[in-house]
Every structure is written in structure tokens, then in C-alpha cells.
Amino acid sequence: MLSQFRGRSTDSKPLSIGVLGVGNIGMVHLKSALAMPGVEVPAAADAVPGNRDRAERAGVDRTYDDYAALLAAEDLDAAVVALPPFLHAEAVERAAEYGIDVFVEKPLARSTEEADRMLEIAERAGIAVGVDHTLRYQPDMVGVKSAYEDGGVGHVPYASIIRLNDGPLGRPPADTAPPSWPLDPNAVGGGSLLELGVHCFDVLEWLFGELEVRDATMGRTLEIPVEDAATVLLRAPETGTTITVHCGSYQWEELPEVNTRLRLEGITGTITNRDHLPKNFYADAARAALENVASRVGGEPTVFGPTFYLRAHYDALADFCEAVRANEEPPVSGLDGRRSLALAETAYDLAAETIAEELEVPEVRP
Template identity: 75%
Template sequence: MVRTVLRRWTDSSALTLGVLGVGNIGMVHLKSALSMPEVTVPAAADAVPENRDRAESAGVARTYDDYATLLEHEDDLDAVVVALPPFLHADAVEEAAAHGVDVFVEKPLARSVEEAEEMLETAEEAGIAVGVDHTLRYQPDMAGVKEAYQDGSVGHVPYASITRLNDHPLGKPPADEAPPEWPMDPDAAGGGSLVELGVHCFDVLEWLFGDLEVVDATMGKSLDIPAEDAATVMLRAPETDTTITLHCGTYQWEQLPEVNTRLRLEGVTGTISNKDHMPGNFYAGAATSALTNVVNRFTGGETDVFGPTFYLQAHYDALEDFCEAIREGETPPVDGRDGLRTLELTETAYELAAESESEGDGESEDEAADATLETPEVTT
């Protein structure tokens, strides 16, 4: 029988969570959940044996090689984290809905607007909640920008820019090992850099400025790959009359930058930058923090698992907010509609980029034809 959101919390405030997919980001979610005081994680699923071994070493009692099998056998789950490749998100949400289990889905929510809408319809019919892991708004530097913007000290902001970069799935050159196939396949991933990184930017920009309109977009490739590894999008925020440029890219660097997202608001009386709100030495003290956490687990002290790395802390905070909303029977603060909205903006950007490219090709052909017609005949 499908359970509803209001079915639980009769005699305990603990939330039982499963993790579907314990690769890179899945392990982040798993370790986050394991460190939360009112969350238990009895099971995880992954098709890769090494990933299941890591999950067991982290403290999960049971692992499965298939997420559908986990959902079938784990009867007491309240929610699951869907940290699978995007092409599996829809099926995983459908399986969770069939068991009345709420879902926290890694971004992007889906590979397309149509797929996302079908997922949300399935969730609504089953009475389950959908949360999405859009974490930029949870980073302290972004929260600092929003606070500074809302206090009005820089006045009207006619222009803003955001850049988000990351390393390419191929890794730094030379690429010694082949990456997983799905990140290089736009059909499996939903696209390239704009889906991988741009959806985060769309989310945080609407969090700041309200609804956005996509004005123009271009896509680029620095490598011979199936999907774009760079995207530039021009946006407008009608509510605040702000023009925004967004650039995202996955590049094959030798060395990653310490901070991979830059946000800058150009106000009429001043400028706000996320650089001004970064925590000091945010990578420092990792070893000390790790040692402290080991001691705290034995003494019952409070853990700070992701203290040294604010990127991971943001994932922790996003999942914690989701769990708290589910515990209280409320809509997750970043829900499925937010995830759908980022995909709507993404698809519009892809469409405009394709139109521009098509028009550019057409103009080149016309210009070539005109040049042929205008070339004078040479006689000898």
C-alpha cells in the first residue's frame, strides 16, 4: 500500500534513509546522513562492488547491487537519496513512489523538462515529497551575497555575472583512464556542461533575483566530445530589471581552482562579490577536524564532518533541510518544482543556441552565394 507524507512520526522523530548510488556524490550524501543525529541509514545500493564495499566500511549494515531490490526489501524506509546517473532518476523515483518513499534527488532532477514533469506527476499521485540537491544557495559565500544584496547597501543592481567551472570527466591531461561512459553521453546525462553546472547557477540566480528570462545562449567545445564543455547564457530578471551573464565550463585542467564559482553583483552604489564572503582558510584544518570527529563519535560529541570543505558542508545542509522538512511533514525547501524550473531554463538556452548556430550557418551560405554572384567575369 502506498504511504502518504503524513503517515509517519507516530512514536519517533528518527528518519530512516536509504542511499541509491554510492559513487562519488553518493558517498558524500551517505556520510552526511550517517553523521546526522536523527537519521539512520540501514541500506545502500550500487551496481559497482567497490562502491558497496565503501558503503559497508562507512557503516551501512546492508548493501544491494540494485536499487529496486533495496526498495523491495527495506520496508521501513522513510526516504531515499537518488544519487544515480541522470538516466536512472526517473525510474528510481517511480520505484520509490511505488513504495511510498520520499526522494532527495541529485541534480539535475531529470534529463529533460518532459521527463521531470512525468516524475513530479508520479510523485504527486503517490503522495511522496521530492527534494533536489541544488547546493549553491547553501554555501556561506552565496548566502553572504544574498544578505548583502537584500540589505540594499549597493542599491539597484543593473548587471550581475556568475561563472561556475569544474574539471572535465576525462580528468587532467593526459587522461590515463577512461571515464564512466554516461557523463560523456548527452542522452544519458541530459546534456553537457550546462546540465552539469548551469542548473546550479540558474537555481541560485532565481533565488536571488526571482524569475529569469533566457535572452541568448552559445555552446562551445574545447575537446572533440559529444556534448558542450562550455556554455554562455544571457539572462534577464524582470522583477529587478537586472541583466545577467552566466558562464559554465568543464575544462581539462592540470590543477583545479580553489574556488570554482564566482558571483558578482554590480550595484549603482557598490559591488557585491562572493569572494568577499568566503570563509577564511576553508580548506585548512582538515586533518584536525577529522581527528576530532573520530573522538566525538566515541564520546558522543557533536561531529563536524565537512567543516574544512564548505562544498561538502553545503551538501550536508541541503540534505539536512530535506530530512527536517520530511520529518515535519512539510514541502522540502528546494523541491521538485525548483529542479524542473532549472531544466526549463536549460532547455530554452539549448534551443536559442541551436537557433543562433543555424542562423549563422545560413548567413555564411548566403554570403558565399552573394559573393559568387558579385564576382565579375574575367575575360582574356
């Protein structure tokens, strides 16, 4: 099949990637790319001087305070867009001007309307768009999918997924103000549903096929402009499965060791992602935490390592790079990212139609 994407060199030259935004997740992508064989990262961009310093210490030759300047100056095959959501569309448009493929941090955009414009621009330019939906790369989720497809539990009439994260103020005690943009609905498009829920939607469609939203409710545990808790009821027509999704960003002192819980209730048994965690998961997590605490005291946090969660980001970016080399559609494409956004928009619309009581946060036991 002929590819829609522009031709790539077939020689053995490394794939050249620029990283746009080297804050928290941007540094994960940067260090992932630096660790990959056959990939080079000549440049990174960030408006924050301290972030540029970190990128240089990590091994990047050149840094820019403006991502547009980087795209204009560097000869790149691809760019990682790890900027705040309100800059995603503009960054993709700039990359398209130079024929540069893009790997975009989730959510792809702030709305399906914005996503459609991005994908239209990308199609006209012949560039590939990948999205960093990483749950499907975690070994526990891969294990759930394998067990489900083996058919051992039969038909699955009901499933549930919960995804949690730190709240917008960080773990208590909150002694510094958070950045303003994550709490600005115009900058991010929404709260926990876009931050966490789109991951859930993506992995559920990966398991059950296309989803329909039946009901939703949003809540705020803090007095902030965006929701920090959301519950969505879904239906998978292809498999006849009813699914509940809950996502929340809470001010917990310590998050559970596993912050995503997936459970499939089959007619002859149950599958959970806990059953498919790597045997050394808890030891590795504890060791990584200690290493990062020590490095914060004496130097630079590790950020990337072959650990459970961060490895999924590495594998997602590596798959995108392989697709770029082969002139193929990325395995998690812009259309995948757009579908997750569409589900979130429907959930927001349904929640807005209901005059809801304050959301009761379900108990989640570690």
C-alpha cells in the same frame, strides 16, 4: 496548512534513509546522512562491487546491487537518488510505489517532460521530492544574498556567475577512460549546462526571482558528444537585472580554489562571493586536500567533513530531512529543479538556432 504528503510518525524514531548509488557524490550523501543526528542509513545500493564495499566500510549494514531490490526490501522513510540522470525517473517511480520520499541529485531529470512525469507520479503517491541544488547553502552565497537584501549597493542592473569543474577526462594526465554515461547525451540530457549551469540558475532565481533566457551559445573544447562550455544571457524581470552565466568543464591541472564566482554590480557598489568566504577557507581547503591525499595512499578518503563545499551538501540533505519530519515541502523542491531544467532547455534551443563560431573561453583568474 494541510500537507499533501503522507503522514509521518511523530515519535522519536530515527529517520530511515536508503542511498541509491554510492559513487562519488553518493558517498558524500551517505557519509553526510551517517553524521546526522536522528538519521539512520540501513542500506545502500550500487551496481559496482567496489562502491558497495566502500559503503559497508562507511557503516552501512546492508548493500544491494539493484536499487529496486533495496526499495522493495527496506522499510524506509526517504531515499537519496544519486544514480546517473537516466535512472532518476525510474528510481522516483519505484520509490513512489512504496511511499518513500526522495532527495534527487541534480539535474532532477534529463528534460522538463521527464521531470513533469516524475512530479506527477510523486504527487499522486503523496511523496516529497527534494533536489540537491547546493549553491544556496554555501556561506559565501548566503553572504551575497544577505548583503544584497540589505540594500547597501542599491539597484543591481548587472550580475555575472561563472562555475567551473574538472573536465570529463579528469585532471591531466588522463590515464584512465571515464565512464561512458557522462558523455552520452541520451543518458545525461546534456553537458556542462546541465552538470553545472542548473546550479547557477537555481541560485540566481533564489536571488533575483524567476529568470528569462535571452541568448545562449555552447562550445566544445574537446571532441566529445556534449558541450563542455556554455554561456547564457538572462534577464530577471522582477529586479530588472541582466545576468551572464558561464559554466565550463576544463582539463585544468588545478582548479581555482573557489570554482564559483558570483558578482553583483550595484549602482552604489559591488558584491562578490569572494567577500563572504569563511576566514579560514584557504587553510581548511588545503588541510582537507592533504588529508584526502594521505587517505588515498593509506585508506579511505574522508569524503564528508565540515568543509566549505561538502558542508553545503550536508545542509541541503539535513533541510530535506527536516521537511520530511514536518510533512512540509522541501526547501529546494522538485518544482525548483524543474525550473532550472526549463531554463537550460531554452538555452539549448537558442544556441541551436545560431550558427556560432567556436566558443572563446573567457580568462578566469584565481
